[in-house]
Amino acid sequence: LDVVLEALARDLQHAIAQTAEGCLFVHAGAVAWNGRAVVIPGASGSGKSTLVHALLNAGAQYLSDEYAAIDSRRLVHAFARPLQLRASSRGSQRTISTSDLPVSASPLPLGALVVTRYRDGAAWQPRTLTHGEAALGVVANTLRARELPGATLQTAAIATARAPCLASDRGDVAVSLPGLVATLTQCLGNP
Amino acid sequence: MLGESMTIPPARRSEVLVEDLGDEVLAYDQRSHRAHRLKGPAVVVWRHADGVATAVDLAGRSGLRPAALTAAAELASLDLLELDAVEKTSRRKWLRRVPLAASAALPAVVTPLAPTPAEAASSASLGQNCSTLPCCSGLSCQLGVCMPI
Numbered sequence: 009l010d011v012v013l014e015a016l017a018r019d020l021q022h023a024i025a026q027t028a029e030g031c032l033f034v035h036a037g038a039v040a041w042n043g044r045a046v047v048i049p050g051a052s053g054s055g056k057s058t059l060v061h062a063l064l065n066a067g068a069q070y071l072s073d074e075y076a077a078i079d080s081r082r083l084v085h086a087f088a089r090p091l092q093l094r095a096s097s098r099g100s101q102r103t104i105s106t107s108d109l110p111v112s113a114s115p116l117p118l119g120a121l122v123v124t125r126y127r128d129g130a131a132w133q134p135r136t137l138t139h140g141e142a143a144l145g146v147v148a149n150t151l152r153a154r155e156l157p158g159a160t161l162q163t164a165a166i167a168t169a170r171a172p173c174l175a176s177d178r179g180d181v182a183v184s185l186p187g188l189v190a191t192l193t194q195c196l197g198n199p
Numbered sequence: 200m201l202g203e204s205m206t207i208p209p210a211r212r213s214e215v216l217v218e219d220l221g222d223e224v225l226a227y228d229q230r231s232h233r234a235h236r237l238k239g240p241a242v243v244v245w246r247h248a249d250g251v252a253t254a255v256d257l258a259g260r261s262g263l264r265p266a267a268l269t270a271a272a273e274l275a276s277l278d279l280l281e282l283d284a285v286e287k288t289s290r291r292k293w294l295r296r297v298p299l300a301a302s303a304a305l306p307a308v309v310t311p312l313a314p315t316p317a318e319a320a321s322s323a324s325l326g327q328n329c330s331t332l333p334c335c336s337g338l339s340c341q342l343g344v345c346m347p348i
Contacts, residue, residue: 138222138223138238139220139221139222139223140220140222140223140224140225140236140237140238141236141309143218143220143225143236144225144234144236144309147225147227147234148234153227153232153234154232157216157227157229157232157234158216158227160227161216161217161218161225161227161234162218164218164225165218165220165225
């Protein structure tokens with residue numbers, strides 16, 4: 009029964025993301041950091057959930073490990089669901105309930121966009137993205153980009169206009185986390 | 200070869216949504232469902248290619264004639280120029296240049312595909328294909344399909 013309920017919950021979340029009005033649902037991990045949202049767009053298997061979990065342990069608050077819901081005022085809304093952590097290379101997962109997570113409930117202005125991908129042995133070496141690179145990073149991970157391209161372009165451009173947008177490869181999360189935390193602290197202050 | 204005095208085909212405006220970001224342009228092609236980031240000379244060509252201007256005309260704006268030509272060929276390779284609007288001989292010359300543009304060392308256009316909802320999903324649920332996605336919690340991949348553990 010648990011498996012069926014979990015599948016149903018996942019399908020409902022996906023349906024909400026595909027039909028919600030007024031928000032752009034970006035496939036991303038998202039945390040709250042000193043009153044602002046940090047959005048980490050990424051495709052399947054890019055390690056967003058692991059990174060979100062590590063940021064929560066570093067003092068951030070939870071918004072989502074799956075979707076950043078961004079509205080036209082640059083506010084990022086929480087889409088908190090149980091945090092799914094990959095427990096093995098065979099695909100099994102460990103789940104942490106939202107009741108065990110520090111969830112941030114209120115919408116927050118986008119504070120930083122972090123485009124990162126795992127690369128074995130990579131050091132955290134962030135570079136600043138251009139406005140176009142950042143906006144394209146959002147568009148490429150937006151759920152309804154094909155269906156609502158005009159709204160997607162516009163919201164992505166507005167959302168990334170003023171926030172610092174950074175990119176870096178990262179290695180193992182334990183190695184990369186201090187660098188990422190230092191970057192976020194420098195941009196946004198302490199969590 | 201394309202001469203620098205040859206007319207650059209006009210930028211395609213139909214079914215292309217554009218967000219102007221100053222130094223860059225974000226373009227979404229509704230025919231191919233691809234998003235493009237135009238930068239440097241590609242922005243100049245995109246803004247000023249009207250079917251009359253040549254690379255020489257645009258050189259003053261982009262600073263370098265070969266760059267303007269290469270950027271125009273890149274845009275043509277992505278179907279962002281109206282090749283049908285130029286006469287047949289010129290069109291053939293443009294089409295010959297397109298493969299060269301695709302191998303440009305520093306492309307002036309960057310293009311990821313916009314994802315479909317299925318592609319954007321993070322993990323597969325009960326009964327879904329798990330050949331490319333991991334299964335959700337409580338499921339395991341059995342013969343390519345997510346099944347209860």
